[in-house]
Amino acid sequence: MLNVARIRAISIDLDDTLWPIWPTIERAERVLHAWLQAHAPQTAALSAVPGTLREVRDHMNIHRADLAHDLSALRRESIRTLLVRAGDDPALAEPAFEAFFAERQRVEFFDDALPALAFLASRFPVVALSNGNADVHRVGIGQHFTAALSARELGLAKPDPRMFHAGAKALGVPPQDVLHVGDDAQLDVAGGLSAGMQVAWINRPGHAWHPELHRHGQPQLDCRSLAELCDRLRG
Numbered sequence: 001m002l003n004v005a006r007i008r009a010i011s012i013d014l015d016d017t018l019w020p021i022w023p024t025i026e027r028a029e030r031v032l033h034a035w036l037q038a039h040a041p042q043t044a045a046l047s048a049v050p051g052t053l054r055e056v057r058d059h060m061n062i063h064r065a066d067l068a069h070d071l072s073a074l075r076r077e078s079i080r081t082l083l084v085r086a087g088d089d090p091a092l093a094e095p096a097f098e099a100f101f102a103e104r105q106r107v108e109f110f111d112d113a114l115p116a117l118a119f120l121a122s123r124f125p126v127v128a129l130s131n132g133n134a135d136v137h138r139v140g141i142g143q144h145f146t147a148a149l150s151a152r153e154l155g156l157a158k159p160d161p162r163m164f165h166a167g168a169k170a171l172g173v174p175p176q177d178v179l180h181v182g183d184d185a186q187l188d189v190a191g192g193l194s195a196g197m198q199v200a201w202i203n204r205p206g207h208a209w210h211p212e213l214h215r216h217g218q219p220q221l222d223c224r225s226l227a228e229l230c231d232r233l234r235g
Helices: 021-039 041-047 052-063 071-086 090-104 113-123 161-171 185-194 211-216 226-234
Strands: 009-012 126-130 147-150 178-182 198-202 221-223
Touching: 009 113, 009 161, 021 041, 021 090, 041 052, 041 071, 052 071, 071 090, 113 126, 113 226, 126 161, 147 161, 161 178, 161 185, 178 185, 185 198, 185 211, 198 226, 221 226
Parallel strands: 009 126, 009 178, 126 147, 178 198, 198 221
Antiparallel strands: none
16 A cells, blocks of 8 residues: 655656657667668678577677676677678767667657656656666656666666665655656566565556565555556545
């Protein structure tokens, strides 16, 4: 049961909570491929060979484990690896990545996301907690946030409780006074609960709570939308 009176601040996930992530990534990858076709056609041709991109991702996961929490660096180094293998100039990795990254920031919000952010930020300090590489300022929502923390800058990722604790510290409140809002049952809900926070699960598909996660407890709210979350907080 949610204790509304205890909430002094909000932490919120970004990808798949405020916008669907895979349409964004797929569009950004098409932009990247078009950029490579124009500036590094040998690399574009290599990347189109079935299995190549998966092999490069596997290679990076094994040989660049130091970048596991930095999706931007992983993407940039994957592009550089492809350029080298294709015989193109590896210096093109930076502008190629920027083409991808600019498009990655062009998100299409869920219909209830912007009204919900405005509502939450008018009542509480809000911090973004993301394992991804969205930039709240480039996305156009920076005005709603007191702070934005990512796995890249912290060197760790949700569901690690330390990421949630860092968010609470940025907000200037203890973790038990924070309501964490997110879509992922493992990363957001189990992670937030293990950090001592209350959690609102934005469960748009209406999934059942995962039995294997019961040891963490259950989310205080199970909402089908951010609009429902705001209604519950008003009530």
